[in-house]
Amino acid sequence: MKKQNTKKKNTKKKFFTIAVSGTPGSGKTTIAKFLAKQTSGRYVDVGTFIKRNNLSEGYDRKMKCLIVDERKLARRLERAIDEEKKNGSRGIILDSHMSHYVDPKKTDFCIITKCDLKTLKKRLHIRKYTKQKIRDNLDAEIFDVCRQEAIEEGHKVMTIITDKEKEWKKQLQILQKDMKKTFV
């Protein structure tokens, strides 16, 4: 009689990619760094990545920010994801309000950070952003720009509200439990 193979095949993935996006000041860095520490994934500050790879096409003086072609950036980030995977890394966590432009086929999910408008206004005020820049960012948060774009791009989106540390830590704990089912 032929012996049946009862051994369960391990279908868990070895590498994860998480894109963390959201309006400036909404808490991306806080969440991405925390998650990187918890999961031993590599944290990528996309702002530094842009500078290191000469990906900016100038500086917008009025908005006080770098001018970046988000599609070009996304292609370069996709290469970085592939390299990181080849190097045997555990995973990669991208921190940028443009990270949702990365091909969803290259990511496992996209976290969108959000916070109360009053909180956001306060955070941006502390950074001494101009009135116009604060207004623009508040509008982006009101219209949920990053989340809508991430959905349109085809990402699996998870929203994290960053106002209360206890709350977002609880949400991330649940996420990590879920990740353990999918990743080695």
Ligand SMILES: Nc1ncnc2c1ncn2[C@@H]1O[C@H](COP(=O)(O)OP(=O)(O)OP(=O)(O)O)[C@@H](O)[C@H]1O
């Ligand atoms: N739960 C929280 N409680 C109190 N302060 C917080 C909380 N989360 C974030 N902050 C503060 O809010 C500010 C903005 O957070 P953070 O730098 O993570 O946002 P960001 O989305 O990465 O911003 P940017 O897009 O400009 O990089 C920081 O000063 C951070 O310390």
Ligand SMILES: [Mg+2]
């Ligand atoms: Mg940040």
